[in-house]
Amino acid sequence: xxxxxxxxxxxxxxxxxxxxxxxxxxxxxxxxxxxxxxxxxxxxxxxxxxxxxxxxxxxxxxxxxxxxxxxxxxxxxxxxxxxxxxxxxxxxxxxxxxxxxxxxxxxxxxxxxxxxxxxxxxxxxxxxxxxxxxxxxxxxxxxxxxxxxxxxxxxxxxxxxxx
Numbered sequence: 001x002x003x004x005x006x007x008x009x010x011x012x013x014x015x016x017x018x019x020x021x022x023x024x025x026x027x028x029x030x031x032x033x034x035x036x037x038x039x040x041x042x043x044x045x046x047x048x049x050x051x052x053x054x055x056x057x058x059x060x061x062x063x064x065x066x067x068x069x070x071x072x073x074x075x076x077x078x079x080x081x082x083x084x085x086x087x088x089x090x091x092x093x094x095x096x097x098x099x100x101x102x103x104x105x106x107x108x109x110x111x112x113x114x115x116x117x118x119x120x121x122x123x124x125x126x127x128x129x130x131x132x133x134x135x136x137x138x139x140x141x142x143x144x145x146x147x148x149x150x151x152x153x154x155x156x157x158x159x160x161x162x163x
Contacts, residue, residue, distance in 0.1 A: 012037075013105030014132075015098065016151060017091065018140045019119065020112040021045070021084050024091045025140060027151075028103065034151030038103070043094070045087040088118035095127055108133040108155055112140075 016036070018025040022045055028038025098104040107127060109119055113136040123131065139150050 013103065014108065015095070015104045015106070016108045016110065016155070017095065017119070018110050018138075019088075019091060019115045020138050020140050021087070021115055023140055024087070026091070026094065026098075028098070030108070030151060030155070032152065032156060034148035034153075034155070036148075041094070043087075043091060045083070045090075084115060085118050085121070088115060088122045092119065092122040092124070092127065096124070099127060099130065104130065106130055106132045108135075110135045110137050110139050110151075110154055112136070112138040 012029045012031060014030045015038075016027045016030045018027070024043040024045070026039065026041040026043070027036035028040070030036045030038075095104060095107065107130045109116060109131065111119060111134075116134060116136050120134075133155055135154055137154065139147065139154075142150055
């Protein structure tokens with residue numbers, strides 16, 4: 001993010017999303033030093049074990065050209081991946097609400113690699129135009145005292161590269 005994108009006074013309008021498959025954190029009005037002066041929202045997505053997601057056995061179907069024999073059907077989609085995509089869509093919906101309210105002017109995404117891909121797919125053109133930085137890094141579980149310096153390092157490194 002270029003230093004020009006960081007206003008000196010008042011709300012910055014820069015929002016940072018930290019995300020993995022189980023949770024997301026949206027930080028508002030993030031400053032160049034990594035401090036968030038606005039909202040701090042946490043969204044949880046319970047990660048169910050695969051045995052619970054796929055508790056029902058797949059159905060059976062008659063094989064074509066067979067004499068009444070049936071075969072097991074395979075699952076048509078990866079249920080874990082679909083759950084992750086749905087969670088990413090929910091996070092993007094919240095960001096879109098913030099954008100429409102005029103609070104979100106710049107966006108940075110720092111997420112686990114798989115979730116970063118799902119977020120990219122879910123971002124619409126309006127939010128995509130506000131995206132200033134993205135990184136495939138999971139900072140969600142950092143201790144609170146370490147978070148601001150880590151954000152400054154990740155977002156500041158982008159600024160130094162563009163100056």
